[in-house]
Amino acid sequence: MDDPNMEIDEEITLKKIQIFLAFMRNGNLTKAANEMQMSNVSIHKALHSLEAALKCSLFKNEGRNLIPLKSAYVLEEHSQKIVRDIIVAVEKTREAAGFAAKVLNLGSLYSLTVNTLPSIISGLKIRRGELDIQLLLNSNFDLVKKLKANELDAIIVALNDSTIDSAFEYLPMFSxxxxxxxxxxxxxxxxxxxxxxxxxxxxxxxxxxxxxxxxxxxxxxxxxxxxxxxxxxxxxxxxxxxxxxxxxxxxxxxxxxxxxxxxxxxxxxxxxxxxxxQEIGLIFLKHRERDPNLLALIAECRMFSKHYLPAK
The missing domain is CATH 3.40.190.290 (D-Maltodextrin-Binding Protein; domain 2)
Structure with missing residues (x-):
């Protein structure tokens, strides 16, 4: 029975597991080193360190070659699942925080549905076709409140006294x-x-x-x-x-x-x-500025701003 309290040697790291899996996929040090963008010596040291931390051999030496033992194949099988689970955990965590989620919650003004939003949203769908865009139309005041409460990922509104907040990042678009x-x-x-x-x-x-x-x-x-x-x-x-x-x-x-x-x-x-x-602009939270969805939205807003023609 697995013991959840069992101590894991601190030398068994995710990076070493990834190096080990790269070696198992490629079958030799040089190819593994190329894949991981590391030197042959670094790959060899990582494998040796992993063996020491596991307190068992994973390979036998035949000349300059490392030949996987049964223990290596067992570790490979379980490590592949570990890495997949870690990747899923990271993605789910980032999605829960709103980072690179499959849904973008965008707030804006009714008046911007005439020309602005259709242009921006169509361009955004080209950039990120898998993205589901949920649009909420409301007043400046209510949209700012929802952005602060993390109910929206970004808003396109009028920049005025109601939008001033040190937590916000601004991209003016047009006047x-x-x-x-x-x-x-x-x-x-x-x-x-x-x-x-x-x-x-x-x-x-x-x-x-x-x-x-x-x-x-x-x-x-x-x-x-x-x-x-x-x-x-x-x-x-x-x-x-x-x-x-x-x-x-x-x-x-x-x-x-x-x-x-x-x-x-x-x-x-x-x-x-x-x-x-009225100065119209995009607003989002500063700590989200590297979110890929927001980066795509920023690019589209900049593109719209560049080609905006005011009413005469």
Missing amino acids: DDIFLAVHKDSPYAHLPEIDLSIVKDETFITLTKGFATHNDSDIIFKKAGFDPNIALQVSDIFTLISMVSSGVGMALLPGRISSVYESSVKLIPLQAKYHIQ
Whole structure:
């Protein structure tokens, strides 16, 4: 019966087992040395040290050749299983920690599903075809909370005060202007730019608190010097655009959604004194920066950033 408390000689190491298996596969020192990228002398010393630690012979000498004994074949059989089990243990441990898992949990904003996310995700699938990408859409605030709690592997959001954290690594991707969105038949739709003070008595629709565009809208309204007449707050940008398209009210929106309802909604640039930009970027935890899945995602985000064309 196996004794789980049996002491194992500290000279019996995984590296020596791997060297032993390489020798058994190749049948001679030179080939084993080439495979392990070591010298013949180092291979020979490792085998001799393993025999000493086991307190039994594994080989007999015939000239300059080492001939495996029955004990060597027994050790080979069991060592192969040990190495396989170690590899599986390492993979499972790394997966449990979220490192190089088969699933990437990505969080982002609803507005980035228009052009940004489809491009990044399609490129990521080319790089890592076996990767299952789980996408969660939510507000900036909630996504940051989930990233901190390790519920998400990475997020693509607006970089602002809510995303500042010493545990985070950032990759800025692009900047996006904020526009006034009105129905295409609005009396303001023909303006090349707008002074927000002239719409202070109009009805507005906004996103709920926690969304980056809600925060930016608050800053802009403060610059304009009035509290807007808010008719409705919604929890996703597409519902907001639909309300504008239906003539329920107007809204402040990022330019990246310009292609949504473009036949019924007009985006009007704000005058320079109200100008504000959202900076969109990738965020992940610093201790995960060498994760192969995240490295692939970073590469795709950099590629997107390089070719990004802002809305006009």
